[in-house]
Amino acid sequence: MSARRAASLLSASMLIAVLQLPLAAAAIDSDFLGTAPGRFNSIKVADVDGDGTPEIVFGNYDGRIGVISYGDGGYRAEWRSPVLEYRLWGIDLGDANNDGRTDIVAGGGEGHVYVFDAKSHARLWKSPDIVRDAHGIRVADVDSDGQNELVVGCGYRTDVPHGRIYVFRLTTSPNAISGRNETTHLELFRDAAISREFDTKIRGMAVADVDRDGDMEIVAGSGVALGEKPGEGYVRVFNGRTGALEWKSPDTNGDVEGLVVADTDGDGNPEITGGNGYRYFQGYAFQYRYRGTGGVGSPPVYEQVWFSDNIGPKAYGLAVGDIDGDNAKEIVVGNQPGYIWAFDGSTHAVKWKSALLGSDILGIAIADIDQDGTVEIIAGQGGYQGKADFTSAYTDPHIYIIDGKTKATEAVLGEQDYLELALQATALALFIVLLAAVSRFTKKWYEARDPINPVPRVMHKSQPPQGLESEGGR
Amino acid sequence: MIPELAAAAAVGLSFSNAWLCIGLSFGTRGASASVGARFILGRFIGILAIGVAISAIGAVTEIPAIYFVAVFGAGSVLFGVLMLIGIFGGPGPFMRRLRHALGLARVSGVGCRGSDNDGDSYLSPSSRHPAPGTRYPRNKSMASSSFFLGILRGATPCVKLMVLAPLLIAVGPWWALALSAVYALASSAYPIVGFLAASTLANVPDYDRVLKVAGAFLLIFIGFYMTANEALAYMAPGGD
Numbered sequence: 001m002s003a004r005r006a007a008s009l010l011s012a013s014m015l016i017a018v019l020q021l022p023l024a025a026a027a028i029d030s031d032f033l034g035t036a037p038g039r040f041n042s043i044k045v046a047d048v049d050g051d052g053t054p055e056i057v058f059g060n061y062d063g064r065i066g067v068i069s070y071g072d073g074g075y076r077a078e079w080r081s082p083v084l085e086y087r088l089w090g091i092d093l094g095d096a097n098n099d100g101r102t103d104i105v106a107g108g109g110e111g112h113v114y115v116f117d118a119k120s121h122a123r124l125w126k127s128p129d130i131v132r133d134a135h136g137i138r139v140a141d142v143d144s145d146g147q148n149e150l151v152v153g154c155g156y157r158t159d160v161p162h163g164r165i166y167v168f169r170l171t172t173s174p175n176a177i178s179g180r181n182e183t184t185h186l187e188l189f190r191d192a193a194i195s196r197e198f199d200t201k202i203r204g205m206a207v208a209d210v211d212r213d214g215d216m217e218i219v220a221g222s223g224v225a226l227g228e229k230p231g232e233g234y235v236r237v238f239n240g241r242t243g244a245l246e247w248k249s250p251d252t253n254g255d256v257e258g259l260v261v262a263d264t265d266g267d268g269n270p271e272i273t274g275g276n277g278y279r280y281f282q283g284y285a286f287q288y289r290y291r292g293t294g295g296v297g298s299p300p301v302y303e304q305v306w307f308s309d310n311i312g313p314k315a316y317g318l319a320v321g322d323i324d325g326d327n328a329k330e331i332v333v334g335n336q337p338g339y340i341w342a343f344d345g346s347t348h349a350v351k352w353k354s355a356l357l358g359s360d361i362l363g364i365a366i367a368d369i370d371q372d373g374t375v376e377i378i379a380g381q382g383g384y385q386g387k388a389d390f391t392s393a394y395t396d397p398h399i400y401i402i403d404g405k406t407k408a409t410e411a412v413l414g415e416q417d418y419l420e421l422a423l424q425a426t427a428l429a430l431f432i433v434l435l436a437a438v439s440r441f442t443k444k445w446y447e448a449r450d451p452i453n454p455v456p457r458v459m460h461k462s463q464p465p466q467g468l469e470s471e472g473g474r
Numbered sequence: 475m476i477p478e479l480a481a482a483a484a485v486g487l488s489f490s491n492a493w494l495c496i497g498l499s500f501g502t503r504g505a506s507a508s509v510g511a512r513f514i515l516g517r518f519i520g521i522l523a524i525g526v527a528i529s530a531i532g533a534v535t536e537i538p539a540i541y542f543v544a545v546f547g548a549g550s551v552l553f554g555v556l557m558l559i560g561i562f563g564g565p566g567p568f569m570r571r572l573r574h575a576l577g578l579a580r581v582s583g584v585g586c587r588g589s590d591n592d593g594d595s596y597l598s599p600s601s602r603h604p605a606p607g608t609r610y611p612r613n614k615s616m617a618s619s620s621f622f623l624g625i626l627r628g629a630t631p632c633v634k635l636m637v638l639a640p641l642l643i644a645v646g647p648w649w650a651l652a653l654s655a656v657y658a659l660a661s662s663a664y665p666i667v668g669f670l671a672a673s674t675l676a677n678v679p680d681y682d683r684v685l686k687v688a689g690a691f692l693l694i695f696i697g698f699y700m701t702a703n704e705a706l707a708y709m710a711p712g713g714d
Contacts (some may be wrong), residue, residue, distance in 0.1 A: 356641070
């Protein structure tokens with residue numbers, strides 16, 4: 001088959017393949033989603049603006065908050081913040097400044113936390129400089145005083161090789177001069193164990209009365225390892241009233257970057273559910289539960305309830321809820337290869353594993369986003385390429401909306417990957433064919449130019465060069 | 475498994491650092507077509523090997539990538555240097571050409587006079603420059619070296635392979651083999667581009683020597699570049 005015929009066939013087949021692809025629903029494109037939306041569970045769903053319908057709120061690498069709402073049978077972009085700071089992967093929703101209104105709280109890679117009014121989108125507060133990668137964010141009443149506090153876990157890399165947790169109390173009051181409301185902060189527990197530097201990548205964060213002693217606890221997951229070495233990570237439980245360390249888990253062999261406290265087996269006792277992983281090592285989901293004595297860790301007051309099989313690297317995307325309406329909770333985990341796993345909250349059996357959805361599904365939320373009476377799994381997907389860290393993705397960013405009962409994909413927000421892939425393959429194939437043609441042409445051109453001495457072939461070893469000055473093709 | 479295979483193809487086709495493979499292939503093709511082809515074949519086999527190894531071991535970073543890259547970088551530089559000083563590509567046995575390149579050859583009259591395995595005597599081309607377009611017998615040591623250089627290249631973790639690694643770990647060794655094959659095939663498009671680009675020049679004998687020298691320098695540059703680049707990354711470790 002000639003090169004020309006091969007090129008024609010290849011082009012035609014590629015064109016047919018491209019035309020047969022479904023057109024992308026471009027209502028929300030990859031520009032709006034940004035790079036790696038919802039990473040480290042920075043994707044939440046709640047009715048933040050009080051309009052009666054829930055919104056999807058997410059952060060992204062580019063440093064923006066995005067808000068997506070559902071209405072009239074489709075999803076639409078509702079708001080996108082200006083660029084705040086890159087790696088904006090700490091997100092929580094709640095009344096952070098105790099003004100009676102829901103806020104969007106976002107933490108970024110440069111070590112700042114921002115509070116926006118969820119309805120007006122006015123910026124209410126920006127934190128002072130804190131340790132970078134403020135990604136472990138929770139708004140909750142940690143000391144049971146009736147006022148919410150803002151808990152922030154931080155830490156990332158070698159430039160700041162340690163993490164820290166900050167607990168801020170935000171209050172809003174009129175400015176004495178301007179008369180306008182302003183939000184001020186007070187840092188709590190400054191001398192307590194919770195404020196000491198430890199580990200890094202404190203991204204798993206939950207607030208709950210996990211030992212049922214009447215006090216809330218701050219539960220934090222962290223990672224230790226940096227660079228090319230095995231993973232190391234822990235779960236710590238701090239007293240929410242004093243900031244004292246109550247428990248430190250054994251090494252989970254990976255960064256604990258997904259963390260939820262919920263009663264997954266319905267026995268009335270909450271479990272700490274975590275998802276871990278480190279770079280390209282294995283990833284696991286696991287559970288600890290308060291036991292009092294005879295457990296693991298330091299002191300040994302929590303038992304290890306469950307440790308899953310290896311489900312693939314970076315099992316960071318994590319949420320707990322009744323996704324299929326069977327009145328039992330499921331543990332839903334997304335990981336770096338690009339799968340979503342659903343485990344039974346009681347038996348821990350695998351109930352479902354998704355098809356490959358694209359790399360880096362590291363943000364999971366569960367909610368009835370379209371209010372059809374069925375819970376959906378909302379998954380943020382898409383990687384990035386960080387400095388000195390191979391974490392790029394091979395697909396554009398997406399947010400998947402998956403029916404929790406049927407597991408059918410209801411919507412894919414973002415753009416189609418295969419169209420781009422087909423075009424790229426076509427272009428590359430055509431370029432190769434073109435190069436081959438040029439190569440062939442140059443050979444023929446040279447031979448036509450000098451028909452007596454065509455392009456020389458390899459000489460036999462037994463034929464030494466004859467007259468070095470004149471040997472060769474010309 | 476269609477999405478997984480498509481993902482492997484997508485990673486293979488992505489351009490990230492593809493210029494390295496284009497350059498390496500261009501460089502080896504500068505020596506000869508068979509040397510270039512063996513580099514591409516070796517690279518394919520190297521990718522299959524590392525893909526299965528990643529999946530079987532369950533992680534790729536047990537051995538830091540810097541060691542792989544350093545070995546490959548040294549190999550690439552050595553290959554380029556040997557090309558440059560005429561060890562590869564010239565007639566006669568390897569040791570004689572090596573002695574000549576190092577200035578240890580016995581000289582009689584003008585240039586180095588040597589003999590090939592058949593006992594025929596002729597002047598070494600490196601002692602007196604041959605006319606443009608002179609082609610020398612295919613050198614087996616060079617071809618096999620190119621093949622091993624290709625294996626080293628394929629088995630050296632690169633950004634694209636790192637992107638694919640989580641999937642290889644997740645699917646198990648057998649599927650990892652299939653995915654690696656698809657990835658290797660798709661990513662071979664770039665070495666083929668380098669090969670064809672060099673072939674275009676090689677078809678004009680006037681540029682044959684220029685091509686060899688340029689190819690050798692390219693191999694040396696890429697060897698140093700990759701080693702330096704990886705060393706910098708190693709000194710500033712990350713860990714998302």
